Amino acid sequence: MKNIYPSYRTACMRWLPPVPEHWNEQRAKTFFREIDERSKTGQEELLSVSHLTGITPRSQKKVTMFKAASYVGSKLCRPGDIVINTLWAWMAALGTSRHAGIVSPAYGVYRPHRTDSFNPGYLDYLLRTRAYVAEYIGRSTGIQSSRLRLYPDQFLDIRLLQPPRLEQDQIVVYLQAQDSRIARFIKAKRNLIALLLEQKQRIIDHAVTRGLETAVPLTYSNVEWLGDIPEHWNVALLKHVADVRFSGVDKHSHGGETPVRLCNYTDVYKNDSITEDMDLMRATATAAEITRLTLKADDVIITKDSESPDDIGVPAWVPKDLPGVVCAYHLGLLRPEPERVMGEFLFRAIGSARIAQQFHILASGVTRFALGKHDVKNAIIALPPIEEQKAICDWIAKECQPLDDAIARAKEEIKLIREYRDRLIADVVTGQVDVRNWVPNPDDLITEEDLVALGDDEEIDTDLENENDDD
Incomplete structure (x- = not known):
């Protein structure tokens, strides 16, 4: 049976479940203000905004599209700032930065009035939960659902859930430990997928250059x-x-x-x-x-x-x-x-x-x-002749089917563990589970290398949307 808090109250933010009675809840403008500081050189570290991993150096990402020609005029951010992709808030493309760097000038950057109000890690988890994403969607404006924009006045009006700082710290340690385990699982599955893809590639390479005979x-x-x-x-x-x-x-x-x-x-x-x-x-x-x-x-x-x-x-x-x-x-x-x-x-x-x-x-x-x-x-x-092309394609499809099935199973397992992670985070950061007395064990060692695996090979490159956006 999961541990719960002794008493709960109805949350002010409509999408949240009942929250621990002693947790605070105030509008974002109580804690943050919008910042618009621009880079004069464009040489600062370029940061990427992901719906899965929040704010990370773009150098850590497998980017499949162009960078901008120049980053002069990009917005500056500091550790502890909230960065929001205005166009993709509805996809949870936001987070709390652990890095100093630059982001798209189309993004919103919000700086805390006081650095002790929130553990940035807690806020990073909280802001990408489904409850908050639902609030972003409700407050965004736009003609098309895929072009909704979350403007600063609307974000700053959203109520943020604020546990006591020591509880925030404990929540972050607990969730990072779980993330480390989940990331190792995902990494193992990705390694398996890579091996299966290599096998598949060898089958295809030989067939399309040497044929079947x-x-x-x-x-x-x-x-x-x-x-x-x-x-x-x-x-x-x-x-x-x-x-x-x-x-x-x-x-x-x-x-x-x-x-x-x-x-x-x-x-x-x-x-x-x-x-x-x-x-x-x-x-x-x-x-x-x-x-x-x-x-x-x-x-x-x-x-x-x-x-x-x-x-x-x-x-x-x-x-x-x-x-x-x-x-x-x-x-x-x-x-x-x-x-x-x-x-x-x-x-x-x-x-x-x-x-x-x-x-x-x-x-x-x-x-x-x-x-x-x-x-x-x-x-x-x-x-080869057309008839042989068809035979080769049919043979490849037949030979690769078991590999494709195994790849699909591994991807489904990754999807399911991600869904479990989303539910776990939502439960912990909203107080549905009390982790104040949780004690880590040696298996809960947290490494940056492990956590990188939480990024998705199928992440949407939301940065590209804004770099090409001239609205």
């Missing part, structure tokens, strides 16, 4: 990195088997344009296929853009820009026509010539390690990397 005669491809291929295969440039189109459709909604759903960079980067049931961003596009970039069955989409060359040329396949879904910017759309190449085979080929390596080499840049249309058009693939 072990006894088939081979011939030199005349491409050093490709090596030998079956002698009845061809070597083809992408421009000879597919129409290559680059997109410039941004995420904004413009008057006079047609509403569409956008297939964005992260949709491609994190998924093998783009399907109707995906939760895609809504925006607008011109009639010409819709005609040229609406996704059709067998299209292949690739990432063409990134902060890392390893994240360029990542493909996704479109199995069925998707009326109303348009390819967004930072992406290239490959429309196969059906008599030459199957879309599914093209997707598998581009995703293979040896063929993808040419994109990594061709990508130009120092801090930003990009593929030009010429690079994509002149990329090389090994090309």
